Amino acid sequence: MNSTVSDLDELVKREYEAGFVTDIESDTLPPGLGEDVVSIISAKKNEPAFMLEWRLQAFRRWQKMQEPGWAQVKHPAIDYQAISYYSAPKQPGDGPQSLDEVDPKLLETYNKLGIPLEEQKALAGVAVDAVFDSVSVKTTFRETLAEAGVIFCSISEALQEHPELVRKYLGSVVPTGDNFYAALNSAVFSDGSFVYIPKGVRCPMELSTYFRINAMNTGQFERTLIIADEGSYVSYLEGCTAPMRDENQLHAAVVELIAMRGAEIKYSTVQNWYPGDEQGRGGIYNFVTKRGACRGDNSKISWTQVETGSAITWKYPSVLLEGDNAIGEFYSVALTRHMQQADTGTKMVHIGNNTRSTIISKGISAGRGQNTYRGLVKILKGADNARNYSQCDSLLLGDRCGAHTFPYLEVSNPTAQVEHEATTSKISEDQLFYCMQRGLSEEDAISLIVNGFCKEVFKKLPMEFAVEAQKLLDVSLEGAVG
Amino acid sequence: MMLSIKNLHASVDGKPILRGIDLEVKAGEVHAIMGPNGSGKSTLANVLAGRENYEVTSGSVHYLGENLLELATEERACKGIFLAFQYPVEIPGVSNIYLLKAAVNARRKYQGLDELPAVEFLKLVKEKVKLVEMKEEFLHRSVNEGFSGGEKKRNEILQMAILEPRLAILDETDSGLDIDALKIVAKGVNTLRGPQRAMILVTHYQRMLDYIVPDHVHVLAHGRVVKSGDKSLALELEERGYGWIEQQAEEIAAAVTG
Secondary structure, three states: OOOOHHHHHHHHOOOOOOOOOOOOOEEEOOOOOOHHHHHHHHHHOOOOHHHHHHHHHHHHHHHOOOOOOOOOOOOOOOOOOOOEOOEEEOOOOOOOOOHHHOOHHHHHHHHHOOOOOOHHHOOOOEEEEEEEOOEEEEEOOHHHHHHOOOEEEEHHHHHHHOHHHHHHHOOOOOOOOOOHHHHHHHHHOOEOEEEEEOOOOEOOOEEEEEEEOOOOOEOEOEEEEEEEOOOOEEEEEEEEEOOOOOOEEEEOOEEEEEEOOOOEEEEEEEEOOOOOOOOOOOEEEEEEEEEEEEOOOOOEEEEEEEEOOOOEEEEOOEEEEOOOOOEEEEEEEEEEOOOOEEEEEEEEEEOOOOOEEEEEEEEEEOOOOEEEEEEEEEEOOOOOOOEEEEEEEEEEOOOOOEEEEEEEEEEOOOOOEEEEEEEEEEOOHHHHHHHHHOOOOHHHHHHHHHHHHHHHHHOOOOHHHHHHHHHHHHHHHOOOOO | OOEEEEEEEEEEOOEEEEEEEEEEEOOOOEEEEEOOOOOOHHHHHHHHHOOOOEEEEEEEEEEOOEEHHHOOHHHHHHOOEEEEOOOOOOEEEEEHHHHHHHHHHHHHHHOOOOOOOHHHHHHHHHHHHHHOOOOHHHHHOEEOOOOOHHHHHHHHHHHHHHHOOOEEEEEOOOOOOOHHHHHHHHHHHHHHOOOOOEEEEEOOOOHHHHOOOOOEEEEEEOOEEEEEEOHHHHHHHHHHOOHHHHHHHHHHHHHHHO
C-alpha cells in the first residue's frame, strides 16, 4: 500500500504483553561454567550418582565441540562463562508441598500470563507443569492423572521417584553429544517435564508445560522426556514467555519423545519468547533440539509448532521412523518480524518399511525478519515403500524481510515416493483491496489473509490453543503492513 | 442526489485515463456505463471504490452529500458502496462464510452496532444463497479458490445481497458468463433493485441489459461520457458498434484542444 518505510517502522511496533518481570528472591549461581557448576546443579537436585556421571560426560564432550555455523542466523559470539546456569525462586525447606506453599508472587505471575495453577480455575481438561527459570514450581492435576496410571511431573521429581525410567530413556533419542547445544543442555539442565503413559492408556487430559524465564543473565536449559508405551496416546503442549530485557538470553532445551508400538504422541508448541525490540535489542536465543523416535510399529509422532517469539530460533523437531508403518508429521508456522531470525524445519528419517511423513511449513516474514525453512527427508536403504510429502510456503510482508528454503533429500531406496512443493508469495494488493472493499480495515484484511495462509497448521492444534495461536499471530502482526 | 461526479480526472501509474467524467445518479436508478476497451469504464468503477494507485488528479465526487474522495476504501464500503469485481480474487484458507461474516460485522462495527449473532447471520446467508442458486457447500470453500468464472460472479452477487449496499457498482459482471449464469446473476440483481438503492452496471455488451433494464445508458470513450440516453442507446450500440462513437469523441477532443 502507500505506506512508506518510516510508516512501516511506526506500525510494526507493538507491546510484548508478557514482558513484565516478577520481583522475587532467587537462589542463583554466579555466572560461569565448569565441572564444579555441573556438580553443584546435580547436588542441588539431590540426583542419583548415575546422573552426575552422565552430566559430566556430556560436559566433557561439550568442551570439545563447536557451535554449529551452518544456520542462516547471525548473532554476536555468546560468552558461555557470562551466563548463570541455575536460578530458582527461594523456597523454604524442601519446596512447596501444596499450592498454599507456593510463593503468591509466582501464582500471580502465571495468572497474569493466563495460566492459573489453581486446578479449579484451570482450562478444562488441561494439566500444567509450570517451570520458572530453572525449576518446576507446580504440576497440576497429578492425582487425577495418577488414577489413569499417567506419570506427569517435573524431571527432577522423576529422577527421585522413577530413576529407572529416566535412566532407561534419557538421551536415548538425543544422545549427549548430538550437537553443541544438546551437549550443553545435558550437562546443565535443571528441570523440565517428564511424562510416562502406560500401555493402552489414552491420557485423559491435555498435558502442558509453561516455561517462564524471569531472572537476568541466566540461561534456561530444560529437558523434556515423554514416553508413550504400547498403544497409548498423549497430547502435549508447551508455551513460553520471558520479560523484556536489553540483553539476549539463552534458552537451550532438549525434548525427547518415545512412541512404542501403536502409540501416538502429539506435541504442540506455542513459542512466544521475548523477540527483542524493533532495533534488534534483546530477545531470547532459542536453540532447541527436539526429536522423537517412533520405536514401535504403527506408532505416530506429530509435531505442531507456532513460533512467533525469540530473537533467534534454531530448531528442527524431528522424527526417527524406526518401526514399520510409523508416521511422522511436522506442522509449522514461523513468524519473524522486527529483526527476528528463524532457522527452523524438521528431519524425517525413514528407517522402517511403509513409513510415512508429512511436512507442512508456513513461514511469514515482516519488518526485517529473516525466515528460513531447513528440512531433511532421509530414506534409508532398508526402508521399503516410504512416502514423504513436503510443502513449504513463505509469505512476505513488506520488502525488507527475507524467506529462504533449504530442503534436503537423501533417498537410498528406489521404492520411495517423495514429493516437495514450495511457494513464496506476497500478500497481493488485489487481496487487500478485495477485503477492504468489503469493509475490513487493512490490519483486519492482513490478519484474515495470514490466518488463511496458516490454516492447515492451526487446525492441527488443540482447539483452545488454536484460538490462542490465532490471537498471538494477530497481535504480532498488528501494524505489520507492507 | 446519491452520487454526483463532476469533471473527474484520474490517472493510473501516471497515465491519464479519466479525462473529465460527469455523472449524476439518484437513489432507485440503474445506470449502465458502456464503452469500448480502454475507454475508462473499469477505472471509473475502481476510482469510486477507492483503489490504491488510482490517482484522482482533478474534479470531485460526492456520495450522499459527502466528499467521497476523502474517505478510505473501507469507509466507503461501510457507508454502502459495493464493487462487484471483474476478476474476484482468490484467498486461500479463508472460507467464503468467514469473509462474509467479517464483512457484515465490519460494517456493523462502523455503524456502532454489535456483531450479528451467529444464528441470525446463518439464517441470512442461507436465504441469500438460494437467491443466487448456489449450494451451501460453497460457503465453506476458500474464497473464490477453484471457482469457475460463473461461480465467482455469482459469489459476488451473493456478497452484494448480504451486504445490501446503497450504491452497487458491477464491473463487467456479465463477462465470461454463459446464458444460464447470466440469468441467475440478473435475477439476483433485479431482486436487489429498490427505491433506496442505486446501481451502476459497467459492461462492454448490451446482452446483460436484456435482463437488467437500465434507466440510463452512458457511453464512455477516451475517458469521457460522450453520449447518454435511455435503453435504446444500448441497442443502437449493439447494432452499430463503438466505431462511430469513438470517431465522434475524437472530433470533440480535437475541437477542445484545437
